[in-house]
Amino acid sequence: MPELPEVEVVRRGLDEHVSGRTVASVVIRHPRAVRRHVAGTEDLASRVVGATVTGIARRGKYLWLVLGDRDALLMHLGMSGQMLITSPDAAIARHERARFTFTDGGSDLRFDDQRTFGHLMYHEGGAALPSPIAHIARDPFDPQFDQAAAVTRIKTRRTGIKRALLDQTLVSGIGNIYADEALWAAKVHGETTASSLSRPRISAVIDAARDVMAAALAQGGTSFDSLYVDVAGSSGYFSRSLNVYGLAGQPCTRCGSPIVREKFMNRSSHFCPVCQRKR
Numbered sequence: 001m002p003e004l005p006e007v008e009v010v011r012r013g014l015d016e017h018v019s020g021r022t023v024a025s026v027v028i029r030h031p032r033a034v035r036r037h038v039a040g041t042e043d044l045a046s047r048v049v050g051a052t053v054t055g056i057a058r059r060g061k062y063l064w065l066v067l068g069d070r071d072a073l074l075m076h077l078g079m080s081g082q083m084l085i086t087s088p089d090a091a092i093a094r095h096e097r098a099r100f101t102f103t104d105g106g107s108d109l110r111f112d113d114q115r116t117f118g119h120l121m122y123h124e125g126g127a128a129l130p131s132p133i134a135h136i137a138r139d140p141f142d143p144q145f146d147q148a149a150a151v152t153r154i155k156t157r158r159t160g161i162k163r164a165l166l167d168q169t170l171v172s173g174i175g176n177i178y179a180d181e182a183l184w185a186a187k188v189h190g191e192t193t194a195s196s197l198s199r200p201r202i203s204a205v206i207d208a209a210r211d212v213m214a215a216a217l218a219q220g221g222t223s224f225d226s227l228y229v230d231v232a233g234s235s236g237y238f239s240r241s242l243n244v245y246g247l248a249g250q251p252c253t254r255c256g257s258p259i260v261r262e263k264f265m266n267r268s269s270h271f272c273p274v275c276q277r278k279r
Contacts, residue, residue: 002077004139004173005213006221006228006236007061010083013231015056017085018065018109021102022052032116033097036132044122048073048100059129060136060172072126074133075111081118084110085231139173140210151202154194161197161205162190162269174209177222177245180270182209184244189276190269196279215241244270 002010026045028034037044051067058064063083065073075083080095085107092099093112098120100109111120123130137153138145150171157164164170165179174182183190185208188201197205216222221236229235239246243253248261252272262269 002081002221002228003061003175003178003213004141005178005216005238007058007063007077007173008141008217009221009230009236010077011056011058011063013085014063014065014083014109017107017231018053018102019055020053021104021106023048023050024101024103025049027099028097029092029099030097030113030116033111033113033118034120036119037121044120047071047122047124057127059133059142060139060168061175062130062133062136064123064126064130066127068127070125070127072123072130074121074123074126074130076118078113078115078117078119080114082110082112082229082233083231084112084229084233086110136168137170137172139171140206140213141173147203147206150206151199154202155197155199157194159194160191161188161194161202162264164194165205165209166265171206171209173213176264176267176269177242178209178213178216180245181212181243182206184270184272184276185212187275189271189278190264192279244272246270 026048028041028045031041034041034044053065054068055066056063057066063075067073088101088108095112095114096110097113098111123132153170154164162179162183165174182205186205188205216238219236219238220230221228222238244259247259248270249258252259252275255272255274257272257274259270260273
């Protein structure tokens, strides 16, 4: 699933190509794309047509088009969602789920989603923050992110620090890839109980997450396959700079010990058994 850097790359691309334009038409090609908009496909389309996109906002891994001065079209990419800027005469793609055209006759906005886990949802009055994601915490790049408060929230958890990092109600935007990378950078094992860590130690993990995500953002995010791309269809290159994630058996760049991979919440954790000892 795309994490904060990948979603922010998409947000910036949408801001460049879509902001200031007025929607001329909306075609929904698969009902799952709008399954969380309970009023249905036609209702969503009718609400969006004629609206001017005044901005593109993000909270954690969620995006939304700000429509006018009060409404929002919430977007979640799921496992394989792609927001693509495409030519108006481009043929319908195999996994195209929705297409937006604009009154200026320029490029279209296309939502592709191979696995159909992503979704679109219109929210009236949600320009500042759509209510369906109000429970999502701010992320480390948010100007209003309160790191001390985030540390306090994490400190109360009697679960592993990695599980706490992935809890989007504590701090948002961090997924499996960047949690592993941040914990490696901070020399903390992911199974270390969050409540057992000192506040400065937890803060250092958040700092490491911010640093690694900033580095990923500078390289367009992390792409392991063709499913994550920016709005132009280009892949990110941060996978070449990863230190532990996906590198099981390869030497740790810090101590030379082989990186270990273990099962974790139907996913995997990658860590250095020497630099990140279990405590």
